Amino acid sequence: MPRKLAAGNWKMNGLRSSLVEIQKLAERHSDTSVDVLICPPATLIEACRGLLFDIGGQDCHTAQSGAHTGDISAEMLSDAGATYVLTGHSERRTDHGETNATVAAKSQAAYDAGLTAVICIGETLAEREDGTTLDVIDQQLAQSVPDTATADNTVIAYEPVWAIGTGKVPSSDQIAEVHSHIRARMLDRFADGADMRLLYGGSVKGSNAAEIFSIANVDGALVGGASLKADDFSAIINALEES
Numbered sequence: 001m002p003r004k005l006a007a008g009n010w011k012m013n014g015l016r017s018s019l020v021e022i023q024k025l026a027e028r029h030s031d032t033s034v035d036v037l038i039c040p041p042a043t044l045i046e047a048c049r050g051l052l053f054d055i056g057g058q059d060c061h062t063a064q065s066g067a068h069t070g071d072i073s074a075e076m077l078s079d080a081g082a083t084y085v086l087t088g089h090s091e092r093r094t095d096h097g098e099t100n101a102t103v104a105a106k107s108q109a110a111y112d113a114g115l116t117a118v119i120c121i122g123e124t125l126a127e128r129e130d131g132t133t134l135d136v137i138d139q140q141l142a143q144s145v146p147d148t149a150t151a152d153n154t155v156i157a158y159e160p161v162w163a164i165g166t167g168k169v170p171s172s173d174q175i176a177e178v179h180s181h182i183r184a185r186m187l188d189r190f191a192d193g194a195d196m197r198l199l200y201g202g203s204v205k206g207s208n209a210a211e212i213f214s215i216a217n218v219d220g221a222l223v224g225g226a227s228l229k230a231d232d233f234s235a236i237i238n239a240l241e242e243s
């Protein structure tokens with residue numbers, strides 16, 4: 001059985017004053033039975049050192065150093081105390097034109113720096129409505145997940161683009177279909193595919209978390225908005241612990 005993981009992506013939110021939310025969460029979940037990951041903005045990673053939880057970056061460059069103004073490398077994230085990094089989040093794919101090939105290169109850079117990559121995939125609303133969801137997922141998995149992926153260095157996050165920040169959540173059957181499809185592809189491709197953690201992301205809240213965590217092959221969640229406040233994220237962690 002894969003280890004359960006509750007991951008919070010703060011996106012471009014959070015000042016030093018927000019660290020109190022992580023401290024509160026750490027106090028409440030000091031004996032948690034699940035893995036908890038917080039991906040704050042890069043400016044706060046160093047300040048999170050020593051906290052109870054795993055800390056991750058939200059993106060990294062394909063190179064470890066060089067003339068890339070404004071970018072951050074996986075090695076730098078690791079040096080600041082991160083152990084994970086998100087790659088291929090839909091906001092990076094959409095806003096920054098990241099292709100599957102870029103996502104694979106960033107994920108490989110993460111592995112090379114000793115980080116675990118949380119590789120994000122998911123269909124748009126148009127693709128869902130066209131009935132091409134599983135084809136899109138297949139292509140993203142084939143092209144974004146490096147051949148060097150293992151259950152230790154890789155987490156797959158299924159985030160339907162239309163469910164991110166919208167309050168719209170796919171039905172349990174829709175999540176189950178995609179997660180079982182991803183599991184089958186990971187089993188086909190990797191010897192330890194059964195242990196690779198598969199997260200669902202998109203409008204996860206305390207009120208829907210238990211239902212989502214009851215779905216087969218859902219090993220946790222990648223949470224945006226509801227990870228910003230300790231009370232909200234705590235309810236999701238509780239639901240994962242009880243699942």
Ligand SMILES: O=C[C@H](O)COP(=O)(O)O
Nearest residue numbers: 009164165202203224225
């Ligand atoms: O990375 C997190 C996802 O984009 C989900 O965001 P959300 O929980 O605000 O919908």
